[in-house]
Amino acid sequence: MNRDFDVISAARNWRVEAPAPATPAQVFGELFASDVLTLDELRVRLSKPVYRSLQATLERGERLDPAIADTVALAMKAWALEKGATHYTHWFQPLTGYTAEKHDAFLTPTSDGGAIASFSGKELIQAEPDASSFPSGGLRATFEARGYTAWDPSSPAFIMRHANGATLCIPTAFASWTGEALDNKTPLLRSTEALNRSAQAALRLFGHPEDTRVSSTLGAEQEYFLIAEEYYYRRPDLVMTGRTLFGAKPPRGQELEDHYFGAIPDRVLSFMTDVEHQLYALGVPVKTRHNEVAPGQFEVAPIFEASNVAADHQQLVMQVLRNTARKYGLVALLHEKPFAGVNGSGKHCNWSMSTSSGLNLLDPGETPHENAQFLFFCAAVLKAVDEHQDLLRVSVASASNDHRLGANEAPPAIISIFLGEELTDIFERLVSGEGGRGAEAGVLGLGVPVLPHLPRHAGDRNRTSPFAFTGNKFEFRAVGSSQSISFPITVLNTIVADAIEALSAQLRAKLEEGQDIDSAAVQVVKETYARHRRIVFNGDGYAQAWHEEAERRGLLNLRTSLDAIERLSDPKNVTLFSRYGVLSEREVQARQEVLYDQYFKTVNIEGETTEYIAQTMILPAAANYLRELCAVKTPARALTATASEVAAVTDDLYDALQHLREQNAALGGEEIHEKAHHMRDHVIPAMQAVRGAADRLERLVSETLWPLPTYRQMLFVK
Structure with a gap:
C-alpha cells in the first residue's frame, strides 16, 4: 500500500x-457561562436567608450549613432539568491527573409505576465512589474500598453536553473513609486557605481591614x-x-x-x-x-x-x-x-495573589520602588522559591515532562527567578543602600513617523526562565502540558504562605520596636533579598555557563523527575505541609508513592510499545526492503551498497532490540522506587538505542514499505 x-x-x-x-x-451576552450555575442564577432561585448562608461560605470562608443543602439541591435540580440534563455526577480529580465521574439519573420510580426527577441535599453533599480503584499510594487497599466525594461549593456546578443529552457536573473533593485526601482538589483548597491566613495577617500590618481575604489567582496557558x-x-x-x-527528523521542522x-x-x-x-x-x-x-x-x-x-x-x-x-x-x-x-x-501558570476587594498584591503600580507592600510580597515569593526549589521541581515531575525541560524553549530543570531589569535594580539598590527609582521604562521609537511611539516595559521577557516575573504576576513555565495544575499551585500557595508568615514575624518585631510600616517593610525586604538573591537569574537558562554558575550558587539541578521525587518526603517538606494543614505525613508519602508508580508505569508502557513496534513493524519493513533489493538479478552498484547499509543498520536494530527486551523483562526489583529507577537507568537508554537504529532505517527504507506515518506527514498536513 x-x-x-x-x-x-x-x-x-x-x-x-x-x-x-x-x-x-450571543458570545458576549447569551453564551458565556450559560451552562454554569452562577451566583446570580442561585440568587434568583434561593430565598434570601439560604443565599446569604451560601454566600458566607463562598465569600468569607465560613463553614457550610448542612441545613440549606436540600434547598440548594432543589434549585440545582430545577436548573439542570431546564438545561436538558437527565443525570448528575460528582466531578472530581483523583491522583491520576485527570477527572473522574459516575453518572446517576435524576429518575426515581414511584409507587404507582411512574417516575419523578429527584435530587436531595444528601446526594448533593456526598457520594461514595470506589476508593480502591484510584491511585492512593497505599492509603487504600483493594479490600478497603470506601471513599467519599464532597461538594465543593466554591467551584460552580456546570452542564456538560454530548450528542444525545446533558449531565449536571458538581465539582467535589475526594477523600478516603479514613479522611485522607485522595485527590488534587482537597490539598489545593487547603493551601488556598493557608495562603489566605498568612497574607491576611500580613495585610493587617499594612493597615488593611481584618475581613480582607486573600486568594491566589491563576491563568493557565x-x-x-x-x-x-x-x-x-x-x-x-x-x-x-x-x-x-520513533520518527526521523524531517528536512523541515521549525527552523x-x-x-x-x-x-x-x-x-x-x-x-x-x-x-x-x-x-x-x-x-x-x-x-x-x-x-x-x-x-x-x-x-x-x-x-x-x-x-x-x-x-x-x-x-x-x-x-x-x-x-x-x-x-x-x-x-x-x-x-x-x-x-x-x-x-x-507546556502549561505556563500565571500566578498571583489578590484580595477580596480586587487588589493584586503583585502589581508594582507606577512606582514599585515606593510600594513597600508590593516589595514585601515579592520578597516573600523570592524566599519561598529559593528555600523550596525541590518542591517546585517535584510539582512538575513526570516521565513525560523530562523530555521537555531544558529543550526547545522549555526552561531548564534548575529553578530560578527572572525579575527583569527594573525590579532587579530596585532590589539591588535596596541592598546597597542607594535607593532611587531603578531602570526607567522610557519610550520605544520605531523610526517611522506614521507609527506611534510605544511605552517600553522596563524589564524584558525571558523564555528560558522557569519562574518569571511578568509585570503583575509570576509565570511558572516549567509545568507540563498534560498535567493537572492543582499540585503545582498547591505547592506554590503553601511555600509562599510559609514565607509570608516568616516575613510578617520579622515585620511585626520591627513595628514593635517603633519603626513605621514603610521603613520596617523596606528593611525586611532588604534583608530577605540579600539572603535569597542567588535565586535571581535574568540571563540565558540554556547556556552551559548558567549551569556552572547555578552549581556555584548552590542551586539544585534535579535533571530527572526521580531526582526530584525522592525529595518530596524530606523532613522539611513533610513539616511544611503538616504545619499548614495542606498534607499530612501519610498524604505526602502517598503522593510520593503515586509519582514513583506513574513514572514506572509510563516508561514501562513506552518500553514495551517500543519493543512491539520494532519487532512487528520496523524489522519486517526492513526485511521486505532488503528482499526487494536482493531480488534484482543484475543489481546496480547503488542497490548493492544500499542493501549493505540497510542490512548493517537492521542488525544494529536487532541487537538493540534484544537488549531492550532483556531490560523490559528485568523490571529492576520488587519496590516501586527500584522499578522506577530501573526504567530511567536501563529501559530509557535501551529504548533510545532502538529508536536510533529505527530512525536511520526510516531514511533508507522505501517509503512505500515504511509502516508508520512520518514526521513530514504528521506535522505538516492540516
Whole structure:
C-alpha cells in the first residue's frame, strides 16, 4: 500500500455540519457561562436567608450549613432539568491527573409505576465512589474500598453536553473513609486557605481591614499539537503513550520560524472556534489563540481566575480539546514532547495573589520602588522559591515532562527567578543602600513617523526562565502540558504562605520596636533579598555557563523527575505541609508513592510499545526492503551498497532490540522506587538505542514499505 494515499485522505477527509456561527452579541451576552450555575442564577432561585448562608461560605470562608443543602439541591435540580440534563455526577480529580465521574439519573420510580426527577441535599453533599480503584499510594487497599466525594461549593456546578443529552457536573473533593485526601482538589483548597491566613495577617500590618481575604489567582496557558486522525491510529506509539517513540527528523521542522503566530489554517481555526464556544458556555474565560513555535502546535490561554476555579477549568480545557478535535478529523496531543526535535508543550501558570476587594498584591503600580507592600510580597515569593526549589521541581515531575525541560524553549530543570531589569535594580539598590527609582521604562521609537511611539516595559521577557516575573504576576513555565495544575499551585500557595508568615514575624518585631510600616517593610525586604538573591537569574537558562554558575550558587539541578521525587518526603517538606494543614505525613508519602508508580508505569508502557513496534513493524519493513533489493538479478552498484547499509543498520536494530527486551523483562526489583529507577537507568537508554537504529532505517527504507506515518506527514498536513 502506498502511504502517500494517507496524505490525501488526511488533508481533505473532514466535513463538519456545524450550526450557524454565534454572533458577537450571543458570545458576549447569551453564551458565556450559560451552562454554569452562577451566583446570580442561585440568587434568583434561593430565598434570601439560604443565599446569604451560601454566600458566607463562598465569600468569607465560613463553614457550610448542612441545613440549606436540600434547598440548594432543589434549585440545582430545577436548573439542570431546564438545561436538558437527565443525570448528575460528582466531578472530581483523583491522583491520576485527570477527572473522574459516575453518572446517576435524576429518575426515581414511584409507587404507582411512574417516575419523578429527584435530587436531595444528601446526594448533593456526598457520594461514595470506589476508593480502591484510584491511585492512593497505599492509603487504600483493594479490600478497603470506601471513599467519599464532597461538594465543593466554591467551584460552580456546570452542564456538560454530548450528542444525545446533558449531565449536571458538581465539582467535589475526594477523600478516603479514613479522611485522607485522595485527590488534587482537597490539598489545593487547603493551601488556598493557608495562603489566605498568612497574607491576611500580613495585610493587617499594612493597615488593611481584618475581613480582607486573600486568594491566589491563576491563568493557565495550554499548548497542544493537532495531527490528522488518519495518522494517529496508524501510530501505535501515539495511541499507547501519547508520543512518538520513533520518527526521523524531517528536512523541515521549525527552523524557518514561520509557524509561530502565523495565519491559522481554516480547519484549525474552525476547531478553535468550536472549542472556545463550548468553553464560553462553561464559563472558562479563554482569551488568546494562536500558532505556537513547532509546526502543528497551538495554544489557548484564559485570563485570571481564582486558582481553584482555574484548576477545574483547566481540566475542562483539556477535555474539550480532546473531544472536539475528533469532529474535525484531528487528534489533540497534550503530551509534553510528542515529537522529538521540535518544541514541546507546556502549561505556563500565571500566578498571583489578590484580595477580596480586587487588589493584586503583585502589581508594582507606577512606582514599585515606593510600594513597600508590593516589595514585601515579592520578597516573600523570592524566599519561598529559593528555600523550596525541590518542591517546585517535584510539582512538575513526570516521565513525560523530562523530555521537555531544558529543550526547545522549555526552561531548564534548575529553578530560578527572572525579575527583569527594573525590579532587579530596585532590589539591588535596596541592598546597597542607594535607593532611587531603578531602570526607567522610557519610550520605544520605531523610526517611522506614521507609527506611534510605544511605552517600553522596563524589564524584558525571558523564555528560558522557569519562574518569571511578568509585570503583575509570576509565570511558572516549567509545568507540563498534560498535567493537572492543582499540585503545582498547591505547592506554590503553601511555600509562599510559609514565607509570608516568616516575613510578617520579622515585620511585626520591627513595628514593635517603633519603626513605621514603610521603613520596617523596606528593611525586611532588604534583608530577605540579600539572603535569597542567588535565586535571581535574568540571563540565558540554556547556556552551559548558567549551569556552572547555578552549581556555584548552590542551586539544585534535579535533571530527572526521580531526582526530584525522592525529595518530596524530606523532613522539611513533610513539616511544611503538616504545619499548614495542606498534607499530612501519610498524604505526602502517598503522593510520593503515586509519582514513583506513574513514572514506572509510563516508561514501562513506552518500553514495551517500543519493543512491539520494532519487532512487528520496523524489522519486517526492513526485511521486505532488503528482499526487494536482493531480488534484482543484475543489481546496480547503488542497490548493492544500499542493501549493505540497510542490512548493517537492521542488525544494529536487532541487537538493540534484544537488549531492550532483556531490560523490559528485568523490571529492576520488587519496590516501586527500584522499578522506577530501573526504567530511567536501563529501559530509557535501551529504548533510545532502538529508536536510533529505527530512525536511520526510516531514511533508507522505501517509503512505500515504511509502516508508520512520518514526521513530514504528521506535522505538516492540516
